[in-house]
Amino acid sequence: MATDDFLDVLRADWRRQGVDIDRVMRLVEQRQQRARRMAGMNMVGAGVALLFGVWFAYQALATGDALYALSGAALLIALPLILAEYVSSQKNVAARAEDTPISVLLHARDQAEMSRRLLWGCRVAAIILLACSIAVLGLSMFGRTTSTLASFLTPIWGGTGLAVWRWQSLRGRRLAGEIERCDHVLAEFDDADRAGSTPD
Amino acid sequence: MKTDAINMREFERIVRDFGPRLARIAASYEADRSLQEDLLQDIMLAIYRALPSLEKQESLAPFIFRIAHNRSVSHVTKVVGARRQLDPHEMEHETTTPEQLLLAKQRSSRLVAALRRLPLPYRQVMTLLLEDLSYAEIAEALGLSLSNVGVRVNRSKAQLKAILNGD
Numbered sequence: 001m002a003t004d005d006f007l008d009v010l011r012a013d014w015r016r017q018g019v020d021i022d023r024v025m026r027l028v029e030q031r032q033q034r035a036r037r038m039a040g041m042n043m044v045g046a047g048v049a050l051l052f053g054v055w056f057a058y059q060a061l062a063t064g065d066a067l068y069a070l071s072g073a074a075l076l077i078a079l080p081l082i083l084a085e086y087v088s089s090q091k092n093v094a095a096r097a098e099d100t101p102i103s104v105l106l107h108a109r110d111q112a113e114m115s116r117r118l119l120w121g122c123r124v125a126a127i128i129l130l131a132c133s134i135a136v137l138g139l140s141m142f143g144r145t146t147s148t149l150a151s152f153l154t155p156i157w158g159g160t161g162l163a164v165w166r167w168q169s170l171r172g173r174r175l176a177g178e179i180e181r182c183d184h185v186l187a188e189f190d191d192a193d194r195a196g197s198t199p200d
Numbered sequence: 201m202k203t204d205a206i207n208m209r210e211f212e213r214i215v216r217d218f219g220p221r222l223a224r225i226a227a228s229y230e231a232d233r234s235l236q237e238d239l240l241q242d243i244m245l246a247i248y249r250a251l252p253s254l255e256k257q258e259s260l261a262p263f264i265f266r267i268a269h270n271r272s273v274s275h276v277t278k279v280v281g282a283r284r285q286l287d288p289h290e291m292e293h294e295t296t297t298p299e300q301l302l303l304a305k306q307r308s309s310r311l312v313a314a315l316r317r318l319p320l321p322y323r324q325v326m327t328l329l330l331e332d333l334s335y336a337e338i339a340e341a342l343g344l345s346l347s348n349v350g351v352r353v354n355r356s357k358a359q360l361k362a363i364l365n366g367d
Contacts, residue, residue: 006357007329014330016308019223019240025215027237028244100343101324104270108277181277185320192321192352 049079067145067153070132074157078128081121082164102189109182116175122168129161211248218264219244221331225265228315228327229272235279243271261333262341269324269342276320314363322356329353 053075060069099107137154139145226240246267254263315323328338335349344352 006361010311010360011330011332013304013307013311014224016304017220017224017227017312019220021215021219021223024219024223024237024240024244025212028241028248031241031245099266099270101270101273101320102343104273105277108274178277185273185277188319189321192319192355193348195351195355 046079046083049075053079065145066139067136067150070135071149071153074129074132078125078132078164081125084118084121102186105182105186105189109179109186112175112178112182116172116179119168119172119175122164122171126161126165126168129157129164133158133161207248207251210251211244214247214251214260214264215244218261222264222268224312224331225268225272225327227312228323229276230279231313231316235275239272239275242275243268246271259340262337265328265331265333266341266343269328273320310364314360317363318356318359322352322359325349325352326356326360329356 053072056068057072057076059065060072133154133156136145136150136157140150140154222243223236223240226236226243230236230239247264250263250267254260315326318326324342325338328341333341335346335353338344339346339349342349
């Protein structure tokens with residue numbers, strides 16, 4: 001049959017593609033090791049920031065120093081908001097045996113929507129960091145603090161606030177693109193399903 | 201620990217047996233070589249994580265290909281790479297040479313480029329058919345009815361012929 005010949009020729013062409021499987025296996029192992037290291041480093045980083053935040057808050061209560069209060073606020077309020085969206089974006093959901101292409105697309109779409117909603121937290125965090133930066137600058141200008149720490153905190157928080165604002169803006173656009181692509185592919189499956197219910 | 205060792209042995213066996221086939225599936229979704237490699241790694245990691253949920257060894261092929269296609273679909277929605285803007289002239293970039301081996305390689309590349317132009321539902325069915333899966337196995341891998349597989353096979357063949365003929 002002509003169609004069988006067509007598929008036989010295609011199969012021969014299809015199987016000519018080669019791959020160095022040993023190399024791919026090595027890359028997979030390296031990737032797993034890298035992911036474990038990154039997860040460990042992220043946890044250590046978050047833990048250190050949290051400890052500093054608690055220490056700053058304690059110092060604020062003990063000394064009544066506005067600088068410590070602002071530092072504690074920056075770390076204990078802004079950081080979790082940023083981390084929430086970061087954790088959501090890193091979620092690598094394990095493949096499930098019962099998944100279908102459509103359920104994968106719907107899940108990807110839901111996850112993108114949820115991540116997009118969580119971006120409000122990053123916007124709030126950016127505003128908090130910028131506000132803290134301006135507040136520390138104000139304290140220094142009006143002589144309410146002479147701590148050298150203030151001269152570091154203003155640019156660090158200000159810069160971080162701007163970076164977080166830019167990051168959430170770019171991420172929002174990327175997520176909108178993902179949602180659009182999910183919708184486009186879902187429409188392809190919908191067309192194919194409708195075509196499938198009317199055999200040739 | 202024993203389960204991890206068994207899973208790793210099983211995983212290595214699957215990589216040896218299915219690796220080239222999974223690489224071909226990845227190539228049908230992604231034209232960029234480095235992203236193709238990333239996707240293949242994603243697929244293999246997803247298979248490794250899903251291995252504990254494999255219930256029947258007889259269903260290994262549909263299980264593996266289901267994960268491969270699902271991961272690839274996820275890749276398509278997330279990655280915006282050079283491939284994203286489909287180049288309608290991608291298939292015309294090949295130049296002909298008198299060497300038979302090169303010609304065969306060009307035909308292979310041309311086929312993969314044509315497959316990338318198929319809508320995903322038809323691309324999935326066609327790639328599994330080219331991997332010698334039966335209609336029943338394709339139905340199991342993609343969560344479709346047998347009749348739906350048949351319709352998609354016919355349509356994907358027709359579309360693929362039209363693309364390869366330059367329509």
